[in-house]
Amino acid sequence: xxxxxxxxxxxxxxxxxxxxxxxxxxxxxxxxxxxxxxxxxxxxxxxxxxxxxxxxxxxxxxxxxxxxxxxxxxxxxxxxxxxxxxxxxxxxxxxxxxxxxxxxxxxxxxxxxxxxxxxxx
Amino acid sequence: xxxxxxxxxxxxxxxxxxxxxxxxxxxxxxxxxxxxxxxxxxxxxxxxxxxxxxxxxxxxxxxxxxxxxxxxxxxxxxxxxxxxxxxxxxxxxxxxxxxxxxxxxxxxxxxxxxxxxxxxxxxxxxxxxxxxxxxxxxxxxxxxxxxxxxxxxxxxxxxxxxxxxxxxxxxxxxxxxxxxxx
Numbered sequence: 001x002x003x004x005x006x007x008x009x010x011x012x013x014x015x016x017x018x019x020x021x022x023x024x025x026x027x028x029x030x031x032x033x034x035x036x037x038x039x040x041x042x043x044x045x046x047x048x049x050x051x052x053x054x055x056x057x058x059x060x061x062x063x064x065x066x067x068x069x070x071x072x073x074x075x076x077x078x079x080x081x082x083x084x085x086x087x088x089x090x091x092x093x094x095x096x097x098x099x100x101x102x103x104x105x106x107x108x109x110x111x112x113x114x115x116x117x118x119x120x121x
Numbered sequence: 122x123x124x125x126x127x128x129x130x131x132x133x134x135x136x137x138x139x140x141x142x143x144x145x146x147x148x149x150x151x152x153x154x155x156x157x158x159x160x161x162x163x164x165x166x167x168x169x170x171x172x173x174x175x176x177x178x179x180x181x182x183x184x185x186x187x188x189x190x191x192x193x194x195x196x197x198x199x200x201x202x203x204x205x206x207x208x209x210x211x212x213x214x215x216x217x218x219x220x221x222x223x224x225x226x227x228x229x230x231x232x233x234x235x236x237x238x239x240x241x242x243x244x245x246x247x248x249x250x251x252x253x254x255x256x257x258x259x260x261x262x263x264x265x266x267x268x269x270x271x272x273x274x275x276x277x278x279x280x281x282x283x284x285x286x287x288x289x290x291x292x293x294x295x296x297x298x299x300x301x302x303x
Binding site: 001002003004005006007008009010012013014015016017018019020021023024025027029030032033034036037040043044047048050051052053054061076077078080081083084085087088089090091092093094095096098099100101102103105106111 | 132133136140143144147148150151152156159160163166167170173174176177178179181182185186189190193194197198200201202204205206220221224225227228229231232235236239240244245246247248249251252254255256260263264266267268272275279282283285286287289290291293294296
């Protein structure tokens, strides 16, 4: 079985590649793609923590943070809930960002970011 | 290696295969000069991440990863590429800035720091026995209970956020016609 360390290492590598791409690409859509890679790396992190970490107090998987351990929804895959929200926000971000890219292209005929310095100074 | 050992190590082999594919796809996204190739490799990376979610016993996440990322975000990016620049024009000679070396140094330092922290930290991992004892019904049911009972309010707020983003995207990307202004 792969351990938590495997997944976290993969996530760190993925995040670094995405960061490098986001820093060096000059096409706005490419930068968005690299940001999506970084978001996916974070999602892997959250899902891996959700799968492998136990409650530090009890050592059990379902934690006692909500009080009664007996109810089925208390504890459990909490990290996956965060991943669901991350994916939601990332989808919203992607749609708005691509709409902005299209609007910029329509008005300035380029999406190379070093040509779009209208608001820089 | 006998069949039993192969079966026992199958998750590990799958993980390494998926990790290699993800790393290769991400490198292609970060370095490829053709932006359409970038978008397709990005879809491949998303698909492999769905495989990683399955390895992590997160079947629901794998499903929405395929539906939302591979099905929607990658297609949206491809449409944005097609609507913005000609594919030939996207093959840009100066496709990366001159700050490659500092960016590489920064990203490599961050990655090395993260990996060293991950490897040295004593994680209190749950034992497989305790995990399967508590999660015998699978993770989808527990995730649904979590989303609709304690996290119902954030869930609803997320749907409002999606609505706002949809309206905003339509308003921003809409082509203004002259006779529409009346």
